[in-house]
Amino acid sequence: MSEKSKYNFKCLEQKCTTKACHIRPQVTVTLGDLGRWTAQGYLMNIIPGVSMKMPTSEEDGLVLEMARKPLEEKPESTCCIFYNEKANGCEIRYSRPISCRTYPLEFNGEKYYLSSKDCPGVGHGEISKEVLQAARNLAEQEYKERTETDATLPAIYSIIMTELIRQSAEAMKKRSEDEKKEQDTSKSEKSDENPTTENGKDT
Numbered sequence: 301m302s303e304k305s306k307y308n309f310k311c312l313e314q315k316c317t318t319k320a321c322h323i324r325p326q327v328t329v330t331l332g333d334l335g336r337w338t339a340q341g342y343l344m345n346i347i348p349g350v351s352m353k354m355p356t357s358e359e360d361g362l363v364l365e366m367a368r369k370p371l372e373e374k375p376e377s378t379c380c381i382f383y384n385e386k387a388n389g390c391e392i393r394y395s396r397p398i399s400c401r402t403y404p405l406e407f408n409g410e411k412y413y414l415s416s417k418d419c420p421g422v423g424h425g426e427i428s429k430e431v432l433q434a435a436r437n438l439a440e441q442e443y444k445e446r447t448e449t450d451a452t453l454p455a456i457y458s459i460i461m462t463e464l465i466r467q468s469a470e471a472m473k474k475r476s477e478d479e480k481k482e483q484d485t486s487k488s489e490k491s492d493e494n495p496t497t498e499n500g501k502d503t
């Protein structure tokens with residue numbers, strides 16, 4: 301028989317009253333999540349619900365996160381775009397990001413900790429030491445994916461922005477060349493309609 305761990309957790313699923321995981325201020329997405337969605341064939345269904353948070357200070361970095369929407373029952377608050385209030389559940393449950401799968405257990409590179417005191421699943425039920433170890437492994441994987449994403453995202457963003465700027469400059473150049481050609485054509489058409497003598501007088 302497996303030993304029981306001191307940390308007890310059981311997700312209350314649809315019976316949860318706090319919805320803590322769905323209304324937390326940031327639901328991060330990792331490059332690993334994008335890879336899993338691609339492998340599952342769901343990327344294009346989920347990607348419209350993913351947004352990129354731009355840095356607001358020098359200390360901030362780029363962050364991939366789930367987009368948000370107002371809560372129907374409390375419009376001054378927001379929740380994850382994939383939270384279905386009527387069903388009290390996740391619309392992408394089996395493809396939810398790793399940050400949702402590990403919630404509320406997190407790892408910060410040194411130790412495991414609870415990211416929320418509002419999750420009513422904590423202290424509920426009993427889990428074995430093996431299940432706790434699996435939860436810790438997932439928290440470590442989430443930490444690894446999150447730090448890799450934080451390090452890689454600015455480079456990917458720079459590559460995309462540089463390419464967009466290059467394409468935009470090329471389009472502008474082509475447009476001004478086309479406009480110049482159009483102006484030249486219209487000038488020559490006008491001079492054909494209104495021919496003048498060499499000294500500028502009408503013939």
Ligand code: SF4
Nearest residue numbers: 322380382383390400
């Ligand atoms: S992806 Fe699903 S589980 Fe994660 S916060 Fe959004 S609704 Fe909740």
